Amino acid sequence: MQALTFKRGVHPPDGKALSCDKAIEVVAPKEDSELFYPMSQHIGAPCAPIVAVGDHVKVGQKIADSSAFLCCPIFASVSGEVVAIRPMLVPGGAMVNSIVVKNDGKMEEIEGLNVGRDYEAMSNQEILDAIKGAGVVGLGGAGFPTHVKLNPPKDTPIDHILINAAECEPYLTCDYRLMLEESDRIVKGLQIMLKLHPDAKGVIGIEMNKPLAIEAMTKACEGIDNIYVQPLVTKFPQGSEKHLIVAITGREVKSGALPASAGCIVDNVDTVLAVERAIVKGRPLMRRVVTISGKGIKNPGNYKIRLGMTLRDLVDAVGGFNEEELAPVKLIAGGPMMGPTLYTLDVASVKTTSGLLCFTKEEAYIPPEKNCIRCGKCVDHCPMGLMPFMLNACALRGDGEGFVAHHGLDCIECGSCSYECPAKRQLAQSIRATKKIEMGKKAAAAAAARAKAEAEAKAKADAEAAKN
Template sequence: MQALTFKRGVHPPDGKALSAEQPIKVIMPKVGSELFFPMSQHIGAPCEPLVQVGDYVKVGQKIGESQAFMSSPIFSSISGTVKDIRPMLVPGGATVKSIVIENDGKMEEIEGLNQPKDYTKMTNEEILATIKEAGVVGLGGAGFPTHIKLNPPKDQPIDHIIVNAAECEPYLTTDYRLMLEESDKIVRGLQVMLKLHPNAKGVIGIENNKPKAIEAMKKACEGISNITVQPLVTKFPQGSEKHLIYAVTGREVLSGALPASAGCIIDNVDTVIAVERALFRGRPLMRRVVTLTGGAVKNPGNYKIRIGMTFTDIVEAAGGFKENDPPVKIIAGGPMMGPAMFTTDVATVKTSSALLCFTEKEAFIPEERNCIRCGKCVEHCPMGLEPLVLNQCAILGDGDGFVKNHGLDCIECGSCSYECPAKRQLAQSIRATKKIEMGKKAAAAAAARAKAAAEKK
């Protein structure tokens, strides 16, 4: 089958050899250690704590919830005592109200856990409610609540449910290992999603630098008529929703629109497994697989961890850092889009996919120089933007010019910075300005809603 792709993009070194062939290992939190559960691990309204300091909680107990439409509940991944509720730093750099639980090591589970359901006999509403109650969100990075994604407006019929197995970010190999080790769970999770949209076909999109994964998923799909495995060209950002949709279907998602407007739903590999776990095993989202890698790590690999553990605990359990070549740069996620962190004393959340620990040699970035107007950033931008123009708008504080030149359509993939021979901080400046302009847009929308509400009175 021909490998499909999108227009433009870049080809960074993938760095996957460090961890790709290491089977997933389980890391459990140490007895007496503290786990941290931020109340915002998803797109939408943050949760409010359902427990108080001094309460005893069990594995699978719901500890955070919001009544807002766009939100997702949070569960304890351990048993133990609530020690504190305080603001904590999360991987993206924000400070979020968090529940601190001391692990008693008993892993005592709440009553009612581990009750599988027969999705074939359930209504769509019951399936969606189960996914919602399991706290499943997009585990590829954004954290969009999955029960909402799987239930688009009625005027947007879905004909493709695409499993994003591209894993185009360099160094990351969690999806690759899951496809090799848990391929049957991926297929079962996708079948649950297809039950919700009977006129859709399932497509598992995998970059062609993962031939073992392609073969494993093809074998797992044998005899299933509505699921196919689609090889993709190895190129960044092949895993971007809009570009994956274009590669698989040839359709373009319009500016500001969601994938459902193009008849598609996209979900990450681990997200699909989380759906399978919610239905087939009756377990909420309490664990995920993360890649721990980089030249500074003694034992690079993929580790199944309990959400709420700190990156420090994970690094320690995996063997620690190299004494003679310690990390000088730490990134939560992939090197193209993940935020840099100044400490590993940060809790893992639902969307934590990796921790990259780079040595001085790996982290070296040449000094920023003047733009030479070569056009490489324009040539490779997957969104067809002009990053050099947006960078200039950012430097000048020209928000109107930034918006006029479609800066809000930037997907912050970093392709422009990667290709720039002058090593201009294009992605960084665009990301910062986009955040400012999105804030202005949200504030204007809120003011308009308030005005409309006042006029009705």
């Protein structure tokens, strides 16, 4: 089968050799260690604690929730005492109110855990409720609540469910190992999702640099008519939702629209596995697989962790850092193209924590920034067809209107422009910062408009009431 792809993009060294052959190992938190559960681990409204300091919690117990439409509950991954509710740093750099549980080491589970169901005997609403009730969100990075994604408006029929198995970020291999070790369960999770959309077909998109994964997943799909594996060209950002849709279906998702508008739902490999676990095993999202890599770590590999562990405890559990010339000088949460740099390991692991990269001075080296040489490479390689040099100029002079006019809000923050820039301009960084500012302005304007409309409606209703 021909490998498919999208226009433009970049080809960074993949760096996956450090961990791709390392089977997934389970890392358990130490007794008496503290685990942190931030109230915001997904796109949408944050949760609120439903436990108090001094409470004893068990594995699988819901400890935070919200009645908001776009939200997912949070569960304790260990048993122990709630010792605090306070702000904690998360990988994205924000301080988020968090429930702190001191692990008692007993791993006591709540009653009713591990009670699975036959998805074929469940209604669509029961499946969606179970996925929501298990706290499943997109584990590829964005953290969009999965039950919402799987239930688009009735006027947007779905004919493709695409599994993002590209894992195009350099160094990360956690999804790759899951495909080798849990291929049958991944396919089962996709079958559950397809029950919600019986007219759709499931396509598992895997880059050509993962031949063993292509082989394993193809074998797991044998005899299933509506699921197949689609090889993809090895290129970044092949795993972006919009570009995966273009590559596999040829359809374009318009600016500001969701994948469902193109008849597609896109989910990550580990997300599909979380769906299978929620339905078949009856377990909520309490764990994920994380790649720890880079020459600065003693034992690079793929580790199954309990959510809430700090990255410091995780590094200690896998053997710690190398020393002297191989000591890490840069830590990155996630992949090197899009992951944020960390200034401390006292950070909570959350649902979207896919990796921790520990780069030595050699690996982390970036040449000094120079003046733009007008080469146009950032334009040639931008997967969104934008003009990063122009967006960078708008960002540097604080021209928000110009930034928006040049479609800066359509930037997917992939970093391809910075990677290809021979002058090593900090294009992606400046665009990302300005995009955040302009998105904030847009949200504030929308909130003000809603408030004004509500006030006018209330005034009109009061006037009508006064007349009567």
